[in-house]
Amino acid sequence: MGAEERKAQRTAFSGLLKAFEAWGGEGDADLLVDWLANELDVDGAPVRLAIADWAPALDLLARAREARPGLPESIDERLLAFFRMLLRFSKPDGRPATLTADLEPADAVRERLARLGDAFPESDAARVLGWWYPSREVEPIPPPLPAWSSPDRVLGVLRADWTSRGDLVVFDHRKAGGPTRLEVFGAGQSWLGDSWQALGAGDVKTSVGKPLSWTTSSNADVAEWTFRAGTLRVTRTAVMLRGRKIAILADMVEGIKPPTSLETRWELPPGRIAEPIADSRALLLRTGVAGASAQAIPLALPSLPYQTDRGRFGFEPATRELVLSQAATGARAWLPLLLSWDHARHRKRLQWRVLTVSENSQVCPPETAWAARVSWGRTETFVVYRSLGPTARRSFLGCSTSARLFVGRFTPEGDVEPIVAIKES
Numbered sequence: 001m002g003a004e005e006r007k008a009q010r011t012a013f014s015g016l017l018k019a020f021e022a023w024g025g026e027g028d029a030d031l032l033v034d035w036l037a038n039e040l041d042v043d044g045a046p047v048r049l050a051i052a053d054w055a056p057a058l059d060l061l062a063r064a065r066e067a068r069p070g071l072p073e074s075i076d077e078r079l080l081a082f083f084r085m086l087l088r089f090s091k092p093d094g095r096p097a098t099l100t101a102d103l104e105p106a107d108a109v110r111e112r113l114a115r116l117g118d119a120f121p122e123s124d125a126a127r128v129l130g131w132w133y134p135s136r137e138v139e140p141i142p143p144p145l146p147a148w149s150s151p152d153r154v155l156g157v158l159r160a161d162w163t164s165r166g167d168l169v170v171f172d173h174r175k176a177g178g179p180t181r182l183e184v185f186g187a188g189q190s191w192l193g194d195s196w197q198a199l200g201a202g203d204v205k206t207s208v209g210k211p212l213s214w215t216t217s218s219n220a221d222v223a224e225w226t227f228r229a230g231t232l233r234v235t236r237t238a239v240m241l242r243g244r245k246i247a248i249l250a251d252m253v254e255g256i257k258p259p260t261s262l263e264t265r266w267e268l269p270p271g272r273i274a275e276p277i278a279d280s281r282a283l284l285l286r287t288g289v290a291g292a293s294a295q296a297i298p299l300a301l302p303s304l305p306y307q308t309d310r311g312r313f314g315f316e317p318a319t320r321e322l323v324l325s326q327a328a329t330g331a332r333a334w335l336p337l338l339l340s341w342d343h344a345r346h347r348k349r350l351q352w353r354v355l356t357v358s359e360n361s362q363v364c365p366p367e368t369a370w371a372a373r374v375s376w377g378r379t380e381t382f383v384v385y386r387s388l389g390p391t392a393r394r395s396f397l398g399c400s401t402s403a404r405l406f407v408g409r410f411t412p413e414g415d416v417e418p419i420v421a422i423k424e425s
Contacts, residue, residue, distance in 0.1 A: 012039050012048045013057065020060055024067045029075065032064060036078040044081025045150060051172060051181070052098040054086050059112050062119050083116055083125045084144045088157050089170055091190075092132050097157070097170040097183045098194055128162045147216045149223050154180070154209030158221035158240035158247075167341075169240050169247050171196075173209030173225060180209070180236065182266070184247055186341035189287050190269040191294045196236075197265040197321070198251060204230045213422065218242065220420045222405070231255060237386075239407065241419060245345070248407070250336035252388060256328045261311070264335045265321040266296075274315035274322065280350055281305045281313055283322065293346050297338040298324050299372040299384060303352045330367025332388040338374060348377030357385070359394045371396040373410065381410035382419075391424040 016039070019031035039047055046054055061079055065071055089097050094109040110133065117129040122139045130138035146166070149156030154173035160166060165188055172181040183193035198206060207228040212235065215222040220242055226235045232255045239248040251264050268274065273286045274296070281301055285294040298313040301324075311326035326335050340346070352374035357364040371385040383397060385406040393402040399416040407420040 012046070013053065015039070016057055016060060020064050023064050023071075027068060027070065029071055032061075032075060033072065036061075036075060036082075040078060040082060041150065041152065043148065043150070044078065044083075044085045045148075045155060046082075046085075047153070048174075050098070051089050051096050051170070054082075054089065055096055055109075055112060058082050058086055058116065062116055065119060080120050080123055080125060083120060083123075085148070086116075087125055087128050087162075088144075088146060088148050088159065091168070091185055092162075092164045092166055092188075094132060097168065097185065098181065131162050132164060145216075147221045149211065149214040149216075151211060151214070154211055154225040154227075156214065156223050158216075158223065158238060160221075160240070160242040167240065167245065169221075169238055171223065171225075171238055173206075173227065173236075176208045177205050179206070182249075183269075184249075184339060186245055186247075186294070187292055187343070189289065189292050189294075189341070191272070191285055191339060191341060192249075192266045192322075193269055195265075195267040196249065197267075198227075198229045198234050198236075199232065199253070199263055206234075209236075215420075215422060220407070222420055222422060224405075224422075229253075237405065239405075239420060241407065245340060245342040246382070247339045248336060248384065249339065250334060250386070252332065252334045252386065253328070254332050256331050256333060258329050258331070260328050261325055262328050262333055262335060263323060263325045264337075265319075265323050266337065268315075268320045268322065270320075272320075276305075277350065279304065282350060283313070283315060284346070291343050292341075293343050294339055294341040295346055295350060296322055297340070297350070297352060297374060299336045299338050299352055299374060300326055300334065300354060300370065303350075330365060332367040334366075334370050334386050334388055336372075336384065336386070338384070340376075345376045345380065348380070351375055355383070355396045357394050357396045359392055364394060369394050373397060375410075379412065383408050383410055383416055 015035050019035045022028040022031045094113050117126045124144045126138045127143045130136045146159040158169040167186040170183045179195040179197040182196040184191045209225045209227045212224040221240045223238045232253050235252040237250045275284045277284050282295050282297040301311050313324050355371040357369040357371050368389045369387050373383050375381040387404045391404050403421040404424050405422040408416040408418045
């Protein structure tokens with residue numbers, strides 16, 4: 001975290017402390033009203049505070065609410081919106097989706113959420129707590145939508161449901177100069193986080209991220225954003241396939257002067273072990289929990305682990321990062337990583353290959369369009385396609401699409417069932 005970012009967060013928190021003291025000591029709610037108006041967006045998400053600081057800030061606001069009666073009704077509405085947002089960005093055990101917050105004891109997390117639930121006992125947020133902590137009695141009302149992304153800042157969560165085993169991908173690129181803050185959580189475990197670094201190990205400065213697109217449906221959640229990394233433009237994509245225990249994380253890089261090599265890094269949480277998979281370039285991620293594993297798959301590289309000039313994929317113990325390096329032969333390149341956390345799926349043979357993409361019967365170079373097929377055994381196969389240049393109707397593996405981003409299931413009958421199809425905006 002840079003000095004300016006730390007200063008902004010200290011300023012936000014110190015402003016809240018002053019507002020708390022003004023209300024508790026003098027009964028003046030103006031500073032609280034101003035803080036909520038300036039530091040929360042229209043949906044209740046903090047503009048500057050790090051995700052790890054949301055819970056302490058909300059706890060302080062709840063204490064202000066309890067300190068004396070008479071707070072304006074508008075403050076209650078803003079607090080409830082903030083509460084919903086905290087839950088969206090929390091794992092099912094109540095901890096915020098930032099690994100630095102994992103040091104807080106589980107009992108303390110539960111007690112704080114219980115206080116917030118008691119403050120809004122008939123709310124949709126309290127309904128979520130009833131699922132996470134079944135001993136709580138709550139009103140049977142519809143819960144808030146679990147997935148969300150800011151239209152103004154790169155901050156969001158891909159999430160299908162509120163169940164105690166629910167999967168989520170959290171991303172935060174609100175600040176310039178550093179990586180995307182990230183956590184991928186699935187099957188009760190954190191698999192990646194808390195940084196996603198573009199183009200090297202921190203030596204390239206990045207700009208503030210700008211949201212490009214957000215799509216949520218019963219099939220998948222997809223977020224895209226862009227930023228500058230040195231002289232290059234990076235378009236970052238995060239996809240979660242709902243109910244399939246799969247996420248795709250990818251960088252499209254533009255402005256390349258080939259030939260060169262590009263690199264993307266994902267940090268591993270403490271306690272995660274990265275191991276080779278026999279006869280594969282993918283890596284197996286494990287924890288100390290029996291029956292839990294994830295596969296990290298570099299889709300643009302060959303499946304078999306032979307020597308190649310197309311790139312490399314591995315784990316750096318010194319930095320605890322997965323490192324994907326790819327050779328770039330054109331002005332644009334795509335660096336995709338597929339993450340699977342279905343332990344039963346991992347018993348099947350994993351294989352993948354890059355596909356030929358054609359347009360008007362001509363083969364497209366990789367700087368124009370790219371596609372791959374990934375399979376576990378003979379019954380579970382997916383295809384992933386990305387248009388890197390202007391979109392056009394193109395074909396691969398018998399499938400034709402004009403989408404910018406396409407993910408589909410390849411059926412045993414040889415058909416491709418669309419799961420994600422993002423058109424050009």
